[in-house]
Amino acid sequence: MEMKLVIQFFVLFIFIFCFIPHASAQSTHPDEVAALQSLKTKLVDPMNHLVNWRSKGDPCASNWTGVLCYLKLSTDGFFHVRELQLLNMNLSGTLTPEVGNFSRLQILDLMWNRLTGTIPKEIGNLSSLILLLLNGNQFSGSIPDELGFLVNLDRLQLDENNLSGTLPKSLANMSNCKHFHLNNNSLSGQLPPEFSQLPKLAHLLVDNNNLSGKLPPEYSALAHLMILQLDNNQFAGAEIPESYQNLSRLVKLSLRNCSLGGAVPDLSKMPYLSFIDLSWNKFTGAVPSNKLSDNVTTINLSHNNLNGSIPESFSLLPALQMLSLLNNSINGSIPAGIWHNKSFNSTARLLVDLRYNLLSIISGDLNPPQNVTLRLRGNPVCIRANIQNIHLFCDSDAGGNGTSDGPTTPAACPITACPVDQYFESVPEAPTCFCAAPIRIGYRLKSPSFSYFPPYKYDFVSYITHTLKLDRYQLSVDSYAWEEGPRLRMYLKLFPDISKTDHIFNESELRYIRHIYTTWHFPGSDLFGPYELLNFTLLGPYSYVNLGTAKSGISKSFLAAISVVVITSAVIVSVIVTVLLMRRKNRSRQLSRKNFSSKISMKVDGVKEFTFRELSQGTRNFNSSAQVGRGGYGKVYRGVLANGTVVAVKRAEEGSLQGKLEFLTEIQFLSRLHHRNLVSLIGYCSEYGEQVLVYEFMPNGTLREWLSGKSERTLNFVMRLRIALGASRGILYLHTEANPPIFHRDIKASNILLDANLTTKVADFGLSHLAPVMDDEGSVPHHISTIVKGTPGYLDPEYFLTHQLTDKSDVYSLGVVFLELLTGVPPISHGKNLVREVNAAQKSGSLFDIIDTRMGTYPSECVERFIALGLRCCQDKPEMRPCMLDVVRELENVLQLVPDSMTMSDTTSLQSCSSSSTTNPSLNKFARMTSDVSGSDLTSTVLPTLAPR
Known part of the structure; x- marks a missing residue:
């Protein structure tokens, strides 16, 4: 056996020795080198980004300045281009068919250039492609049918070109695609009903084209669709299918100027709906009176043929920013409750545009607060002299437009404090006067779900900085403006950390930030919708940074020689170690079999x-x-x-x-x-x-995977609260009802599993008995002495110091999980301890700054009590921590405080997660064990005790 093994390794060694050096001496695959050469000859580069390279070198790794062009060694011994990013480089010319030779390409990014000609059908050969980004060019002709072969594609962006022809039905084969951005072209024909077969489609943006026909009722099957934006097409006489009310995940419905008719559909069954724009159509009848989602920010039904009264349910929408019924035949009274029932903070804004209707009565006091803009021009009520100050709302320019930026934050430094010649600026949000060189980023929200930005500015900054792993003060929204669409264009400045003595980002940080933006690693946001990177500007100290893969200073022959030495040594060592291990294993197995050969039998019920x-x-x-x-x-x-x-x-x-x-x-x-x-x-x-x-x-993996973004779905507040409660009940059972009792001692997010219904299951307990054992007198000690085991960040500091494990050690670890649930941050991240960070935030009054923005809306009182419970569990002294029974009771009390509307929407979300979990390969990859065995469920009415055994 050993001789055979040695011979096998010797053959492997000969193979590696003979072939690996040859492979490592190879460069980029010849077909891809030719494709790069062809691509360069067809592109006009006024800025000389695409300089010459050695024909046998690594062309995009060494000589394309400023170009992201990554290569990876494959099993065939060649390097293959994996990412080709030439965005916003002012390139013109055409895209050659040879682009189809990049057999392993995953990202093709040519956004925001001036490329012309047709989209090569050969792109359909790129079976590994994940991102196809050709928007912002001047491509013409039709969309190739062959793009339907891109079954791994996640994002298709062909918007803002001159494409014509019909939408290919073959695109329905892109079973993994989540984003169809085809807006602002000249596409014609009908929307293919086959698109309803796209199981993961989240964003369908086909606005500003020449589409006609009807709206396919089959689209109601798009279970994950969040944005349907079809503005400025010609669906003459078509109606919105009644089945669209089944689009339970829809956040934005924008069908402006589409020549639609019939009645306005009932949209009250869409729990996440935030933005409704059905303006400039031919809708008739009354406005539906059923209450819409509390998330609604915008209702635009202007320029239709609607009649009847304004629904009272509009007064019950807490997030409403704009209500426009301009130019209809609405009659009856003006419900002042629309603004009287709304609480306004300093950044809130409400525009109520009721111009050119048949309104003749004021319901209540006509005295809206300063945050409200009311427009009544063109209504009979404006000619009634007995209404005080009516003229203030009937003038043509009354109230402004509701889109002003509001005050800006003053800089923390005097104007003369920063050296302008070095492109340094004052960091506006820094806690002290700090000058630094920013990165300037052009950024556009392609389909936001709000009409007024200031109330969401804080959430936006948190959303960006959380993903980039920066502090909030490091991002400044320099300016922003609404564009036609409506789209929100903004210019951002990212500043280095205040601790940096050189006041600039280093090259690795620049690469990291740019990579996040250009590979769409930002988590999906229902509120902000899809975004696009317009520019990534490096000035001053960053002017000479080459963000392309840097040229290696080590020759290939030297690398090949090193490879031979390393591989030879590794093989020899592997042979020796394997022989020794095999000998040991054989002896061990013989001993094991001898030990286990005894006729020991034991009936185990239930398994x-x-x-x-x-x-x-x-x-x-x-x-x-x-x-x-x-x-x-x-x-x-x-x-x-x-x-x-x-x-x-x-x-x-x-x-x-x-x-x-x-x-x-x-x-x-x-x-x-x-x-x-x-x-x-x-x-x-x-x-x-x-x-x-x-x-x-x-099927739904671990809690840590959900919090880290590995899952397609996010957990809202109620889901997280129920997960915490389920884990607590499981630990309470181990402490009080298991016989003998068990201390888990490794509670962490990766040991909390979720089944198909997101029911919590605690794992990895009981493989060795850890709970106290009765002494000779029949009593149970309060702790056990043991070798310290556990996971850093979750580990009870008292247990670590004393080696004495108690039930309060599990309480501490569970408290860390609670804080992790609320912040989305691991217990130790970038050298920071989560418990300390949350304690500091509570003391400084900035507790809500650290809440995970992916959690969505939440009742502040419930979050405060949840955090307070987590911090009590994480007290340094065990005696200050609550027992598990008190933890369960408090979580039950917090859950009872949650409004019914949120718990109902949570049920819908849970069902959506359940239905998606069985088809999500990313979740199956991280699948873990579970059980459907039901058992006793501890509630607040049960008073278990830790009984001796």
Whole structure:
């Protein structure tokens, strides 16, 4: 056996020695070098970005200045271009068919140039393409049918070109595409009903084209659609299908100037709807009176043929910024409750435009606050002399336009404090006078879901800086202006951290920030919608930074020589180590089999005993491709049983093996743990010296994955609160009802799992008994002394210092999870400790600055109580922390305070997550174990105690 193994490694060594140096001496694949050469000859580059390169070198790695062009060594021994980004470089010319030779290309970004000609059909050959960004050019002709072959594409941006012809039905094959941005072209024909087959489509922007026909009712099947923007097309006489009210995730519906008719549909069943623009159409009848979502900011029904009265339900919309019924035949009274029922802060603004209707009565006191702009010109009420100050609202320019910027924050430094010649500026939001060189970014929101920006400026800054891992003061919104669309164009300045002594970003930071913007790593935002990067300007100390992949100063021959030496040494060492390990393993297996050959049997109720052959077949002989994780116990594999059931198989490694009696005793103990918030064992295997545990897969992965953005969905406040409550109930069961009681001692977000319905399941407990054991006198000690185990950031500091584990050690770890739920930040991030950061924010009164913006809206009182509970759990002294029963009770009380409207919308969100989880490969990749075994559920009416055993 050993001789055979040595021979195999020797053959492998010869193969690597002979072929690897040859491969490493290769450069970019010849077809791709030719494509780059062809691309360069067809592009006119007035700024000389595309300079010459050595024909046998790494062209885009070494000599394309300012161009992001990444290469990666592949299994064929060649480098392949993975990303080609030539955005906003003032390039003209055409895109050659040879672009289809980049066989491994994932990003093709040519935004904001002046490219002409047609889009090459050969782009359809780029099967690995994820981002196709050709917007902001002058491409003409039709969209190639071949683009439908791009089944891995996430984002298609062809907007703001001169494209014509019809929308290809083949685009419906892009099963992973979330963003269709085809606006501002000259596309004609009908919207293909086949687009309803796009399972992940979130944004459909086809406004400003020449589309006709009807609105496909099939689009109601787009379960993830958030933005439907079809303005300025000609759907003559068409109606909005009644089935569109089933678009439960829709945030923005914009169908302005589309020649639509019929009645305005009832949109009250859309819980996330924020923006409605149906203006400049031919709608008739009354305005629907059912109450819309509390998220609604904009209702524009102007320039239609509507009649009837203004619905009283409009007075119940707390986020409303604009209501326009201009130029209809609305009659009856003006409901003053629209502004009287609204609480205005300093940045809130409300525009009520009722001009040119048939309104003749004022309902209530006509005295709106300064935040409200009321326009009544062209109504009968304006000629009634007995209404005081009526002329203030009937003048043509009454109230302004509702889009002023508002006051700006004064700079923290005197004007003369910063050296202008070095492009340094005062950082406006810095806590002290600080001068630094900013990065200037042109940025545009392509479809925001609001009409007035100042109330959302704070959320916007938090949204950007959180993703870029910056502090809020490092981003300044320099200016912004509304453009036709409506779209919001803004100029941002990003400043380096105040701790930097040189007052500038380093090159790696610049690369990181630009990479986030150009690869769309910002999480999806319902409120701000899709964005586009207009420019990324580097001035002053950044002028000479080349953001393209830098040329290596080490020659290829030297790298090849190093590769040979390293590989040769590694192979020799591997042969020696493998032989030694095989000898040791064989001896160990012999001993193990001898130890396990004794006839020990034990019936374990509630779990199934699997044969090793069953589990081996189900995991393809524990193939590495089936491995989905690894823990302290051993490796975890995805297995499929003979009946088709998918399971998670945990195979113990040598260091985790126990005696057979101990193992079966452990299994018997685990089989007795039944609770809806705990992962439950469904089977085991104990033969041939193997010890294997079998669990069910959990399709929605771990809490940490959701908080880190690996999931497509985000968790709103109510979801997070219920997750915390479920985890707490599971831990309470371990502490009080397990016999013997268990202290988990490694509670963390990655050990909190979510099933298909987002029910919380606590995992990785009970593999070794950690709770106190009775002493000789029959009493239970308050702690146990143990080797410190756990995860940094979650670890109880008292336990770390004293090695004494108590139930309050779990309370501390769970408190950290609570803070993580509310902030979205890991317990240790960029050298900062989450508990300290939240404590500091509470003391400074800036608690809401650190709340995770992805959580959406939330009741402030509930969040304050939730954070307060988390901080109490994280007290340094264990005696100051609440017990688990008090934690559960407090979370139940907080949940009862949540408004019914939020808990109902949470149920809808949960159902959406459940339906999407089974088809989301990114979630399946991180699947974990779960159980459907139901058990006792602890509520506030149960008073368990920690009884001795």
